[in-house]
Amino acid sequence: MKKFLMPALAMAVALTAGSVAAKADVLDKVKEKGVLVVGVKTDYKPFGFRSPDGSIIGIEPELAADVAKRLKVKLELVPVISSNRMEFLKQGKIDLMIATMSDKPERREQVQFIEPLYYSDAVNILMSKKVKVTAWKQLKDAPICGSTGTFYNKPVESEYGAKIVAFDGTEKPLAALKQGNCVGFLYDQSLVQAKLTEPEWSADYAMPLPSIMETPWAMAVAKGEDRFAKFMSDVTKDWMKSGAIVALEKKYGIAPTAYSQRMHAQFK
Amino acid sequence: MKKLSALALLFAFCACLPGEAFAADGGRPSILGALWKWAPLLLSGFAFNLLISVLAMALGTVLGAVLGLGLVAPSSGLRRTSHAATQFFRNAPWLVLLFFCMYLMPFEFVVGGAVVPFPGWVKAVIGFALPVMANTAEIVRGAVQSIPPAQWEAAESLSFTRRQTLWMVILPQCVKRMLPSWMNLYSLVTMATSLASVVGVSEMLTLTADALAAEGGRTDLMAPFYGFVLFCFFVYCYPIGVWTRRLEARYAVK
Incomplete structure (x- = not known):
């Protein structure tokens, strides 16, 4: 019995390990599945909040939708809170986090920040x-x-x-x-x-x-997802170049921050 | 009398709404208008609470029945193991068990190459099922031990095996005795499901906070919105409480 069990167990471990190895490139996984899963806030108006029909709207969900559009995949939004957003990213439950997270050194150690930082409070x-x-x-x-x-x-x-x-x-x-x-x-x-x-x-x-x-906010991907981080970095620069973030601020009724305007001017 | 007190409570809930509740002023919706707008979403969240409570109770009861029989098993090893498991889960804070399930379980499983998602609310069901299991085990043990030993002896003298005695003599009598405490436990689980908001499950309390944030954090909305949550839980749990007391009175062991 034991003789039979051990190889089976080893195989199970190998299978799980295989799935971890396959997870290494999230960009391929997203394209294969056809879904980009983004963690956003649901209680932070106007960055991420609920509409009465239950859907999640706001500046950050719109940024997420733009990323999905560029990848030509569907978008799935997952509500996150401050205490679980980095955990979800590490677990792979979300592929990308756009959740009002301010820049702190200890956070940089845990997840991969996207440079340049997309926003600033x-x-x-x-x-x-x-x-x-x-x-x-x-x-x-x-x-x-x-x-x-x-x-x-x-x-x-x-x-x-x-x-x-x-x-x-x-x-x-x-x-x-x-x-x-x-x-x-x-x-x-x-x-x-x-x-x-x-x-x-x-x-x-x-x-x-x-x-x-100013306290900048960062989008993040899991550690080691360098290809996706590079892609997101280019997307962020493109947003700054086109003034997409300034436009979203205006759309949601807030005055564009000095940071967004400065970045727009810098990348234009 | 009971109906009267429930009515009084409803009246008190309405009375705590400020006078301007019924009138809109200057562009922003009135309190009742806002509540009306968000009620469908909040109620869908409440349905989610109920789903979690029912599933946690079902899973916990099945596991708890097995564990409870382990507590009264003739084998001392089995009895000790069951005792340890029961004590552990009965004395652990529910929120800690919930955190444990939330952050230590994977979000998806790989079964034979297929990826099975394991969403947060399912983890919450398991998190709540664990204390339910331990409490049900104690309820089962208490009920089995409350049956007079003479019945065991009588069954034995009629040459019933232990299993036959348990299934055909003891347990049928236990069901009635367990019912009130079990329903009480269900009431507690239902109320505890709001704890899931702490770990980010989109149940009623989470959605209420979201709705308040979407309304721009208006302070005048807080009491009515959370009052509505209280009201929903009360309307659901109170009849269970009344029914439990009736069953208790009917099945009281004299």
């Missing part, structure tokens, strides 16, 4: 329209609401002299801003812009200052 202020400012220096002694624990509260206070009133989360500082406890809300630019797509905020608030402290 930054820090900005959702400012009351009653306040007329054009430069950060003008914020001296201005009361600004912030969120506790963000890395930019202190630098903004020490460099520009703003008085940060910190609350936890994002809802409390936003409520304080509405009640007039402060003149602006200092936070991630992506959230500030998302708020400005809502009529509730766009009527009395704006984003008059240039963004500071």
Whole structure:
């Protein structure tokens, strides 16, 4: 019995190993299957969110659709969250990740980033329209609401002299801003812009200052997928050249970021 | 009386909606309008919760029945192994078991050259089936041991084998005794399926968070949307609870 079992087991192991070896080139796998599986966010408007019919829409799903079109394959979107997106990529459950992932050294060790980085978040202020400012220096002694624990509260206070009133989360500082406890809300630019797509905020608030402290976002593929990474790198450059990302930002109602505009100018 | 209290709860749910719930203001839909728009998606998510709960319960019950019989087996080795498995899965946090299944199981299997996908929700079913298995095993053991020993002796004197005694005398009486606790367990599993949102399964709670994000994180929508989730689970689980209590009363061991 054992004599029979051992070869069978060895064969099973060889089979699994074979499938791992075959997985080495994801680009071939995608073309063979005719499906590109992309991991995107579903709770990050306007980058990846749900429409009431359940489908996933937004800037990142549109980028994913463009990649699938270039590969002449169908697109399958898989919802990911921050805690599982890199795991899914390593497992091979998704072929490509476009999921608002900011650039961190420890992440670069785990997955293959696509250069140039396709997007960048930054820090900005959702400012009351009653306040007329054009430069950060003008914020001296201005009361600004912030969120506790963000890395930019202190630098903004020490460099520009703003008085940060910190609350936890994002809802409390936003409520304080509405009640007039402060003149602006200092936070991630992506959230500030998302708020400005809502009529509730766009009527009395704006984003008059240039963004500071850019934190780029990266698309990623699994480690070792050099051919696919090269392909994606070319696609990204092409997006920057054609201004596709700037166009998508406009389509989804947010002001193009300084990063997207700069990249567009650089590659044009 | 019970109907009255359920009605009161429904009324309280409606009353907690702010006054502006029924009127649209300035371009954005009213609270009820938003809820109406998202309700089909949220309810499809709830159906997914129910599917996960039913499958986890079915799988867990079959495995648990086998494990439970192992707990009362004459062989001490089998009894000890079953005991260890039962204690392990009964005392592990459900969320940890879920994480374990989610991140340690492959996303697809290769069976004879064919690739069989193994989606996240199936892993969630297995993750929930494990504690169900252990709890069902304990329910089975408790029921078997609650049958008076005199019945075993009577069966033996009629020259029934152990298997015959178990299947023809003991277990038929156990079913009634197990039913209330088993239904109680099902209720718990149904409520626990919302934990799957933590590991990224698109069930009702995940979709609710997505819907809130798509509505631009409006704070006035949070209480009504999560209230709707509570309401759906309540409407499903409450009748099970009532039915369980009735069965308990009917089958009470005097």
